[in-house]
Amino acid sequence: MWRNSRGTGYLLRANLKQNLKFSLIWIVILVMMIASGATKMVALFGGPKTDLADMKHMLTMPGMAGVFGAIPKGVPLNSATVFAGIMMVFMVILDAIYIIPLMVKDTRGQEESGLLEMVRARTVGRTAAVMAAVWELLITSVVLFVLYSGSLMAINLQGADLNGNILFGLVLALANVFFGAVALLLAQLASTAQGAEMWSYVILTATYLIRLVTDIQNQKLTWLSPIGWAQKTNAYTDNNYWPVLMLAVVALVLAGGAVVIARTRDLGTGILPERAGRARAAGWLRSVPALLLRTERGLLAGWLISAVLMGAILGSVLGGAGDVLKSNPLYRKLLDVSQINAASLQMTLAYMAMFVLVFVCLAVVAGAQLVGKLKSDEEKGYLGIVHAEKPTRTTISLSYYFLGLIFSAIIYVVAIVCLYYSGNTTVSEPLPSKYLVRMLVAGLPAVLAFVSLAAAIIGVIPRISGLFWVYMGAGLIVEMFGPILNLGRNAGKFSPFGWLNQAPVHALENGWLWTMLVIVVVGVVAGVVGYRERDVA
Template sequence: MTASKLTGTAALLKLNLRHDRFKILYWCIGLAGLMTAAAAKFDSLYGSTKAMNAIIATLKTPAMVSLLGPFNGTKPYTVAMVYASEMMVFMGLFAAMMNLYFAVHATRSQEDDGTTELLLAHAVGRQSPLVAAVWELLLINLGVGVLEVLGLQFSGMTGAVAAGNWLFGLGLAAFGFMFGMFALGFSQIVNNARSATILSYVFLAIVFIARMGTDVQNTKYTWWTIFGWIEKMKLYTKNDWTPVLLMVVLSVVIGLITLLVATRRDIGAGLVAPRNGRRQASIWLRGPLTLLMRLDRVSTAIWIIGLALLGASYGSIFGTVGDIVKTNPMMGKVLGTTAVNTANKAIILGLSNKLSIIFVVVASIPPLITLLKLNTDDRKGYLEALHAKPVSRLRLFLTYTGQALVVCTLSFALAVYSMAATGNSSMAHMPVSIGQLMRGFIGFWPSLLVVCGIAALLVGALPKFQSVVWIIPVYGVLSLYLGALINLPKWAQHISPYGWVNLVPTHAVNWTTFTWMTILGIALFIIGYVCYRRRDLTMN
């Protein structure tokens, strides 16, 4: 690559960092703050021998292995080993998500907005925007990684030695950077930011599900999942840097391939050319709703099918997770068949509750994307053709909200149903009724409605701050997914709408809660529409 193709890279890097400074700050505070706060609390949670033995026994169960990965600690156990087992996979997932966002935002999103074309009209090299994005990802990950290391160092957590802390922080940095490079590669293949984001998250979901399956069945195969590399560092025991080296090598390889692909495509285009459209519109393309459905048909199918596969993947391990006799044969002799089956059922229902939380949070993503698009499409001028037609504000608002609610409801329902169906097929001798497992869908559905209602309210009333709504699913998964493990207060777990739901499917659906949450969600949509109807379309 000639030097002329990299002209202006440093200037673009400074521009990117300045433009993204607040977003970078939020991610740094969020990730490093979470790790530091959790580390500072773990000694009080698991400082005693009794508490330590109890949590280690829990972490070794198939259910927890599927969620958090295997426990790699060795005797004598320390609090830091427990911390690494609980936090590594979870923090790796968030590091990957951060990098997917910044990678697509710094490349394909800028091409969609026309920013890249304007930059290249000046004394800027052809590959400078891409190389500047790589450097930005590298600096962001190093910054977050070092902050995480410092947080662990000053937390005073028992067993958190410097060697393990540095491996933890830099390992997460390398892991996130690796997924950022994959996202940069996907951004070269397709011709718009939405498709690049979808491809990136589909890839992340595939490797995460593969990790889950190999961790439960045979951990030797986890090496082939890429995501599983983060578990192989054996933090605070052997402190193995080999996985970090693999991440760096793979990142370099993917980066070189990405640069090669970038030289073979035009600005604004992808390596894969889009299919030519029809000469005349389909008879089904009759209004805003069918237009939106057609534009989002691929992403909608991916979300629905993806969540169904995610549910089926988790359900397939129910037979292993719910067999306590397999993990503890003595328990079967002591309790007897009836008691063992009851205990197995309780384990499955408890795991189903955690999985329902994951499903409802993930199912919140596509409707939020759709709802926020109402203002984004308007700002970019995509809706001008519709505004020029006799299309009312109400019809346009209902188009986006209706599409959002249908997609999230179908996605969530299929995720829970596929989990229940495959789970029952894997538990031939002790099935749990599908109806009982579907309580998870019924119970959590109003929380989905409320979250979407909050998004609709922000879209109508505060369009400049509509992105704030993403705090809700992020906090929801943090507080409910890890809340019990880090002993988060109940009031803190109940801040998000997901925390207002009772313990379904273990318990029956609380219809009083279901009713008032549904009414609240509908009211939020109505208020959001009123605000949207009264404001100027150009205000945002």
């Protein structure tokens, strides 16, 4: 055992130094999210009573429970309980998005780059890389726990206590450990680092969708999702520590499995069998776009499946959105049938507008991930062979950019179409096709604008590509949480998320449409020129 883990300390120090900037940026973002959300809650509960009443009404709607998480019934609504109900699910997802690529990079990523092979040539054990990643995971999680809990103690939410603050920080830290352990295990099972990362995100998406459906349909079944475990702690109310223990035990089993597999696994291979390729490549693979499409087909298929599932599942809950008004005896007394139906339609459209934000984000992540392959493939040396052949830098960069744009557009269209037609099967009166057109017209330019910005950054200054995710995340957070946190109406206008004009509730304004189309053209041109002029990594 000791011989297999020999050199763990050396690799741990190297990982911490190498990932310092990445981790610091993410930790600052995560802690700022906690602090800003708590601060806004304090301000909101100390503000006008009308704002508080509107927020309480909003939190009882099924769509809110689906997207943000259900607040336990019968719990007094104060700044602490509302903060926990709204922020818990969101922060667990952000933690997972931070830790998954880090764990894959520290294990299979180092194998594919050839670094681990050189290190293993010295007196370094077989499991040292995995053990170093586990220790880094624990260290970063402890840091997050201290900062999360400390921030909440400093802000002093109404209804909060020391036990609740510690539990909230602890469950987020352990959720970070859980999804990090998932990534570590998949890094040993998958045949490539990209496959490990993709399947980690698939599991994250699946746990979120299970939690979403169960929170709306039957909250007792939320225990089926690890994200639901974090919710079931009921911080600031019951302060239930059993879900914390569940997360810790399952994470320990997953991490232990990764270590056991690493002890016997051959370097550079996965446990899951890799399908043998053809002895001779097809003739249509001679172009750069065809080669890229062939190598990334698994990534594309995974995102398409996610788009179909999310569109169908989110559409299936639309019928319950409008029924909130129809089943309310007070509204039935005050309004006639036509007025109730009109109000029900507006509520359904409001939920669809929230889902549009989710699908724009989904499509952008997929497209930007493909565009970002230009940077990673260049750093790994994969493009060296391509550069040695006839294709020019313009051809190579345009292949990545256009495929990213096309793929993100397909993902968005598929998700929206599934949402629309799935939703129409659940509502009493089918939604007119004009609302489908509004969602497509508003969302597609926003998706393409974001992906073109990613292309410009990758082409011109690839070393700051991480700022793109910060920018996109900030825009999504402000747009989704703006009404709850009582932000200004135009607070989200600094990103395309804020230009959607709540489609399909309203049609997209022509000015913003042309603005986004100009950004697409400028972004792609800047990305091509920048890649052509800069030095190859």
